[in-house]
Amino acid sequence: MRSWLAVFVACCLLPFGARATPDAVVATDGSGQYRSVQEAISTAPLRTDPATPPWVILVKPGTYHERIYVQRERGHVRIVGEDAATTTITYDLSTGSPGPDGKPIGTFRTPTVQIDGDGMEWENITIANSAGPVGQALALRVEGDRVVFRHCRFLGWQDTILLNRGRQYFADCYIEGHVDFIFGGATAYFDRCEIHALKDGYLTAASTPKGQTHGFVFADGKITGAAGVKTYLGRPWRDYAQTVFLRTEMSGVVRAEGWHNWNKPQAEITTRYAEFGSTGPGANPAGRVPWAKALTAAAAAALTPAEVLRGHDGWNPAGRAPIARKVRIVLVGDSTVTDEVGWGRGFKQLLTDATECINTARGGRSSKSFRAEGHWPPALALHGDYYLIQFGHNDQPGKGPARETDAGTTFLANMARYVDEVRAIGAQPILVTSLTRRDFDHEGRGKIVSTLTPYVDAVRKVAAEKRVPLVDLYARSVELCERLGPTESATFNPIKNGKPDTTHLNAKGTAAFAALVADELRRVVPELAPFLRAEPATDVLRDIKYGEADGEPLLLDAHVPVGAGPFPVAILVHGGGWSRGDKHSVPAGDGADISPWFAPLSAANFTWFSINYRLAPEHRWPACFDDVETAIRWAKAHAAEFKGDPQRMALFGHSSGGHLVCLAATLAGEDTRVQAIVGFAPVTNHEQDLAARGGLSPSLQGLLNLPREVTVGSRAVLRDISPLNHVHAGLPPFLLLHGEADKTVPLQQSLDFQAKLRANGVRCDLLTIPGAPHALETWAQLRPDYEAHYIAWLREVLDAPAERAPQ
Numbered sequence: 148m149r150s151w152l153a154v155f156v157a158c159c160l161l162p163f164g165a166r167a168t169p170d171a172v173v174a175t176d177g178s179g180q181y182r183s184v185q186e187a188i189s190t191a192p193l194r195t196d197p198a199t200p201p202w203v204i205l206v207k208p209g210t211y212h213e214r215i216y217v218q219r220e221r222g223h224v225r226i227v228g229e230d231a232a233t234t235t236i237t238y239d240l241s242t243g244s245p246g247p248d249g250k251p252i253g254t255f256r257t258p259t260v261q262i263d264g265d266g267m268e269w270e271n272i273t274i275a276n277s278a279g280p281v282g283q284a285l286a287l288r289v290e291g292d293r294v295v296f297r298h299c300r301f302l303g304w305q306d307t308i309l310l311n312r313g314r315q316y317f318a319d320c321y322i323e324g325h326v327d328f329i330f331g332g333a334t335a336y337f338d339r340c341e342i343h344a345l346k347d348g349y350l351t352a353a354s355t356p357k358g359q360t361h362g363f364v365f366a367d368g369k370i371t372g373a374a375g376v377k378t379y380l381g382r383p384w385r386d387y388a389q390t391v392f393l394r395t396e397m398s399g400v401v402r403a404e405g406w407h408n409w410n411k412p413q414a415e416i417t418t419r420y421a422e423f424g425s426t427g428p429g430a431n432p433a434g435r436v437p438w439a440k441a442l443t444a445a446a447a448a449a450l451t452p453a454e455v456l457r458g459h460d461g462w463n464p465a466g467r468a469p470i471a472r473k474v475r476i477v478l479v480g481d482s483t484v485t486d487e488v489g490w491g492r493g494f495k496q497l498l499t500d501a502t503e504c505i506n507t508a509r510g511g512r513s514s515k516s517f518r519a520e521g522h523w524p525p526a527l528a529l530h531g532d533y534y535l536i537q538f539g540h541n542d543q544p545g546k547g548p549a550r551e552t553d554a555g556t557t558f559l560a561n562m563a564r565y566v567d568e569v570r571a572i573g574a575q576p577i578l579v580t581s582l583t584r585r586d587f588d589h590e591g592r593g594k595i596v597s598t599l600t601p602y603v604d605a606v607r608k609v610a611a612e613k614r615v616p617l618v619d620l621y622a623r624s625v626e627l628c629e630r631l632g633p634t635e636s637a638t639f640n641p642i643k644n645g646k647p648d649t650t651h652l653n654a655k656g657t658a659a660f661a662a663l664v665a666d667e668l669r670r671v672v673p674e675l676a677p678f679l680r681a682e683p684a685t686d687v688l689r690d691i692k693y694g695e696a697d698g699e700p701l702l703l704d705a706h707v708p709v710g711a712g713p714f715p716v717a718i719l720v721h722g723g724g725w726s727r728g729d730k731h732s733v734p735a736g737d738g739a740d741i742s743p744w745f746a747p748l749s750a751a752n753f754t755w756f757s758i759n760y761r762l763a764p765e766h767r768w769p770a771c772f773d774d775v776e777t778a779i780r781w782a783k784a785h786a787a788e789f790k791g792d793p794q795r796m797a798l799f800g801h802s803s804g805g806h807l808v809c810l811a812a813t814l815a816g817e818d819t820r821v822q823a824i825v826g827f828a829p830v831t832n833h834e835q836d837l838a839a840r841g842g843l844s845p846s847l848q849g850l851l852n853l854p855r856e857v858t859v860g861s862r863a864v865l866r867d868i869s870p871l872n873h874v875h876a877g878l879p880p881f882l883l884l885h886g887e888a889d890k891t892v893p894l895q896q897s898l899d900f901q902a903k904l905r906a907n908g909v910r911c912d913l914l915t916i917p918g919a920p921h922a923l924e925t926w927a928q929l930r931p932d933y934e935a936h937y938i939a940w941l942r943e944v945l946d947a948p949a950e951r952a953p954q
Contacts (some may be wrong), residue, residue: 169203169204169205169227170191170202170203170204170727171187171190171191171202171203171204171205172204172205172207173186173187173204173205173206173207173211174206174207174209175207175209175210175211176207176209178207179205179207180726180764180765180849181764181849183211183213184204184206184211184213184215184226184236185213185214185215185216185845186845186848186849187204187206188204188215188217188221188224188226189221189844189845190724190726190727190845190846190849191204191221191224192221192723192727192738192739193220193221193738193891193921193922194221194222194223194224194738195219195220195222195223195264195265195266196223197223197265197266197293197460197462199223201223201224201225201266201267201268202223202224202225203224203225203227204224204225204226204227205227205228205229206226206227206228206229206234206272207228207229207234208228208229208230208233208234209233209234209235210235210237211235211236211237212237212238213236213238214238214240214258214259214260214261215236215259215260215261216261216263217260217261217262217263217264217267217291218263218264219263219264219265219291220264221264222262222263222264222265222266222267222291222294223264223265223266223267224264224267224268225267225268225269225270226267226268226269226270226272227269227270227271227272228270228271228272228273229271230271231271231272231273231298231299231300231321232273232300234271234272234273235272235273235274235275236259236260236272236273236274236275237259237273237274237275237276237277237302238259238275238276238277239276239277239278239284240252240256240257240258240259240276240278240284241257241276241278241281241282241283241284242254242257242282242283242284243281243282244257244278254283254285254306254309255285255288255309257276257278257283257284257285258276258285258286258287258288258309259274259275259276259285259286259287260274260286260287260288261287261288261289261290262287262288262289262290262291262294263290263291264291265291265292265293265294265313266291266292266293266294267291267294267295268294268295268296268297269294269295269296269297269299270296270297270298270299271297271298271299272299272300273299273300273301273302274286274287274299274300274301274302275300275301275302275303276302276303276304276307277302278303278304279304280304280305280325280345280346281304282305283305283306284303284304284305284306285303285306285307285308285309286301286302286303286307286308287301287307287308287309288308288309288311289308289309289310289311289312289313289315289331289333290311290312290313291312291313292312292313292314292458293313293314293462293464294313294314294315294316295315295316295317295318295464296315296316296317296318296320297317297318297319297320298318298319298320299317299320299321300320300321300322300323301320301321301322301323302323303323303324303328304324304325304326304328304345304346305324305325305326305327305328305348306324306326306327306328306330307322307323307324307328307329308322308324308328308329308330308331309330309331310329310330310331310332310333310335310363311331311332311333312331312332312333313333313334314333314334314335314456314458314462315333315334315335315336316335316336316338316452316456316464316465317335317336317337317338317340318338318339318340318464318465319338319339319340320337320340320341321340321341321343322337322340322341322342322343323342323343323344323345324344324345324348325344325345325346325347325348325376325378326346326348326349327348327349327351327352327382327384328348328349328350329342329350329351329352329363330351330352330353330354330384331353331354331384332353332354332355332356332359332362332385333362334355334359334360334361334362334363334455334456334458335362335363335364336364336366336452336455336456337363337364337365337366337368338366338367338368338452338465339366339367339368340365340368341368341369341370341371342365342368342369342370342371343370343371343372343373344370344371344372344373344376344378344400345372345373345376346373346376347376347377347378348378348379349378349379349380349381349382349407350370350378350379350380350381351363351380351381351382351390352381352382352383352384352388352409353381353383353384353385353388353389353390354383354384354385354388355385355387355388355389355419356385356387357386357387357417358387359387359389361389361450361455362388362389362390362391362419363381363389363390363391364390364391364393364450364455365390365391365392365393365395366392366393366394366395366450367393367394367395368395368396369395369396369397369398369427370395370396370397370398370400370401370429371398371400372398372400373400376400377400377402378400378401378402379401379402379404379405379406379407380392380401380405380406380420381406381407381420382406382407382408382409383408383409383411383414383417383418384409386411386413386414386417386418387417387418387419388414388418388419388420389418389419389420390419390420390421391419391420391421391422391423391442391450392421392422392423392425393422393423393424393442393447393450394423394424394425394426394447395422395424395425395426395430396425396426396427397425397426397427397428397429397430398427398428398429399427399428399429400429401428401429401430401431402429403431403434403435404434404435404436405420405422405431405434405435405436405439406420406435406436406438406439408436408438415436415438416438418438419440420436420438420439420440421439421440421441421442422435422439422440422441422442423441423442423443423444423446423447424447451465452464452465453465473500473501473502473503474501474502474503474532474533474675474678475502475503475504475505475529475530475531475532475533476498476502476503476504476505476531476532476533476534476535477504477505477506477507477526477529477531477533477534477535478491478494478504478505478506478507478508478535479507479508479517479523479526479534479535479536479537479565480508480512480517480535480536480537480538480579481508481509481510481511481512481513481517481537481538481539481540481541482508482509482510482511482512482540482650482651483537483540483581483582483650483651483652484506484508484535484537484579485506485508485509485510486506486690486691486692487510487692488510488641488648488651488652489508489582489651489652489657490582490620490652490656490657490660490661490664491504491506491508491657491661492657492661492688492690492691493652493657493658493659493660493661493662493683494657494661494664494665495688495689495690496658496661496680496683496684496688496689497661497662497665497679497680497683497684498678498679498680498689499677499678499679499680500732501677501678502678504689504690505529505531505690506690506700507522507525507526507529508537509522511541511550512538512541512550513538513540513541513542513546513550513551513552514538514539514542514552514558514561514562514565515542515549515550515551515552515557515561516541516549516550517538518561519549523565523568525698525699527568527569527572530572530574531574532574532575533574533575533576533577533672533675534565534569534574534575534576534577535577535579535618535664536562536565536566536569536576536577536578536579537578537579537580537581537582537620538558538561538562538581538602539558539580539581539599539602539603539606540581540599540650542554542558542602543598543599543602554601554602554604554605555601555605558602558605559605559608559609562578562605562606562609563609563612563613566578566609566613566615567613575615575616575672576613576615577615577616577617577618577668577671577672578606578609578610578615578616578617578618579606579617579618579620579664580603580606580607580617580618580619580620580621580622581599581602581603581606581620581621582620582621582624582652582660583595583597583599583621583624583625583628584597584599584649584650585628585636585637585639585640585649585650586649587628587633587636593629593632593633594629595625595628595629597625599621603621603622607619616668616671616672617671618664618667618668618671619667620660620663620664620667623663623666623667624660624663627659627660627663638655638656639652639653639655639656639659639660640652640653640656641653641656658683661683662683665679665680687704687705687706687745688704688705688706688707688789689704689731690702690703690704691703691704691705693756693758693777693778693781693782693785694774694777694778694781696761696766696770696773696774696777697761697766697770699761701758701759701760701761701774701777701778702730702758702759703730703756703757703758703759703778704730704731704756704757705754705755705756705757705789706745706748706749706753706754706755707754707789707790708749708752708753708754708790710752710790711790712754712790712791712792713754713786713787713790713791713792713795714752714753714754714790714791714792715752715753715754715791715792715795715796715797715941715942715945716753716754716755716756716782716786716791716792716793716795716796716797717744717748717753717754717755717756717796717797717798717799717825717941718755718756718758718778718779718782718796718797718798718799718808718821719741719744719755719756719757719758719799719800719804720758720760720775720778720798720799720800720801720804720805720807720808721739721741721757721758721759721801721804722738722739722741722800722801722802722803722804722805722828723738723739723762723802723803723804724739724802724803724844724845724846724849724850725762725763725768725771725803725846725849725850726762726763726764726846726849726850727739727762728741728762728803728804729759730757730758730759731757738802738891738921738922739801739802739922740922740923740924741757741799741801741804741923743923743924743926743927743934744799744923745757747934747935747937747938748938751938751941751942753941754786754789754790754791754792756778756782756789758774758775758778760774760775760778760807761774763846763849763850764849764850764852767850767851767852768850768851768868769868771807771850772807772810772811772868775807775808775811776811776819779796779798779811779818779819779821780818780819782796783796783818794822795822795945795946796821796822796823796945797821797822797823797824797825797941797944797945798811798812798821798823798824798825799825799827800824800825800826800827800829801826801827801828801829801923802827802828802829802830802891802892802921803830803846804829805826805827805828805829805830805831806829806830806831806868806870808824808825808826808829809824809826809829809831809870809881809900810868810869810870810873812824812870812878812879812881813870813873813874813875813878814873820879821879822879822880822944822945823879823880823881823882823941823944823945824879824880824881824882825881825882825884825937825940825941826881826882826883826884826897827884827885827923828884828885828886828889828891828892828897828921829870829883829892829896829897829900830892830896831869831870831871831896831897831899831900832869832870832871832872832896832899832900833847833865833866833868833869834862834865834866834869835893835895835896835899836893837857837865841855842854842855842856842857843855843856843857843861843865847865851864870900871896871899871900871903874900874903874904874907874909875907876907876908876909877909878904878907878909879909880909880910880911880912880944881900881901881904881909881910881911881912882911882912882913882914882937882940882941882944883897883900883901883911883912883913883914884913884914884915884916884926884933884937885897885913885914885915885916885919886915886916886918886919886920886921886926886929887915887916887917887918887919888918888919888920889919889920889921890920890921891920891921892921894915897913898913901913912940914933914936914937916929916930916933917929917930
């Protein structure tokens, strides 16, 4: 099992089949997508809705010497380390550190980590300020609401943690310091935390606003300290400070009087300092200052995380629901499993939206050659929940020494090894017997003649011995073919070189035999039944391979309209800063979501292809651009197979996807030329906002492998990849759509691009969306006619038929 999986399962409390997978990985040694935690956070989606799942960033062990700032628009992020003891973010600013003007920066500009965004979660991380005992030096400053810390450590001296506003929940954390090292006006609950005093001082300095229901609550934790240290539980930074300790084990470091009034006698009347159930040498009810309170059992019982933190929205981080993730199914096998000529494509159409299926099957491979050629490690690296494994066809005698195996020995051992290695990563192996060849006897008895039986029997034997589920596709496919007879079974055969191919499958065949696989899965793996459709999804074909790069398939989804066609074609390219996004769907609230395009285009009878492409920083420029061009070539060659007209083709792109389609159009050759381009808030000039951003954005840094600082060389690169600089006469028509309140890609970019296109005699229409941000999800609310507008524009430009899809 991968090293981080145990951490995620333990932290998320996820059941089998629904484990959380990080969206990004940070590692100091370069083994993740990022080396910097800040960089990973800065490229996370702008997501603030608490109903959406957080963006999960895994931080591998190491010391990250950097400052972290989480902006308000990007707060819904979850940072997970493998071990707080070995995963540290640290910096060393203190109140006396000089700022750019040479003057001391003051307390509030010293934090190692500052969180302004709402809804953030941190787990298994140490956050430290290493300035030492030199005055105020913050490790953490929180201005955001609904912020959670679990199994974290906070290291500092004076003013270690500032919780200035909002609500925070700390569970099983360690916090150290000596003076006022937990302070601020927020409502915060410290559940089972250890508070450690390094020197004489004060643990807390609350500044709870007047009228706020709760301040700081410490429950079921302990207070420890260095030898000889004496500390107060707290003192009031502001006069209405509230701090409560519940059932806390207090060592002898706690002073008998417990609390200090900060030399403000009036605060003794307005503060609310209280305890209940304190134990240990530092628990001294009789010695406490008279103005502190002793809570009743009933009052203490009411101070639960749910009650203290509930606010106006009922927030209860102690009882949070687990992160949902799609169940991942990985297909492994030969050509009869592939999407192209096997049952793989039909199987994907039988899966619900709660699943994802990745097909790693390869034509011509056997149980031996699939491994020998290096295809098995990448399949395991996908960390699926279920692996369906089918071999046999190419293991037979006569396939050559690189492929053939003996059914009773080497094939048996190979299949057993696949099972063991899937189990070793914590996944469920499922063996599948070979799809029968549809070869009937010559006597006219309607019986299948097969040479696969020894390999089928071997798979059955391994399944029985290893006690793994078995999908007996061989038996089911023989039964189906013999029931249908030779004539009807022949309708499953594709035509190859003018002859029927009885091994592989056409579209009808993939649907028929995939249904058998699904039926068997419901029987032998009942927990998968909720993830299997009774009828195939007919509106969208998932995960069609349009190319291959770096040894991995390039996939797209396709919508095929009802009717004879041919229909106009749209190629859809998602955004996401070249580093994230998906062809199908992303969590609600993710700014890279392009699903608002699907319904209007489908209703307007468009064949559309939504593509995935290689993402940065794992794949640098021009990988993503190359993939878009590959998709265009593929669509032009294959559009007719999906009832599409390759002579009426439009490119759609949002944000960074808009950049890719605009660049593809301006640089197009004959093999990539299309008839229309629709750009939604497209990036068309990479130089335009360099000054505002202070250099290259984190997204561009990851894409181009360039530093933030602008150099002559980097500016030249930015100019070269900007569509604005490649405009020329003879380009196809453009439609640009842009939100007037877009703070990510300025509207000015579309205005400038339109002006240059028109100056070169190219038609370019611009539709602005009043009040609209960068993300598409609210555009229809702000301008209800905008979808009808771009459909009408496409029909005009492509001369598309106006009839709608059947209702």
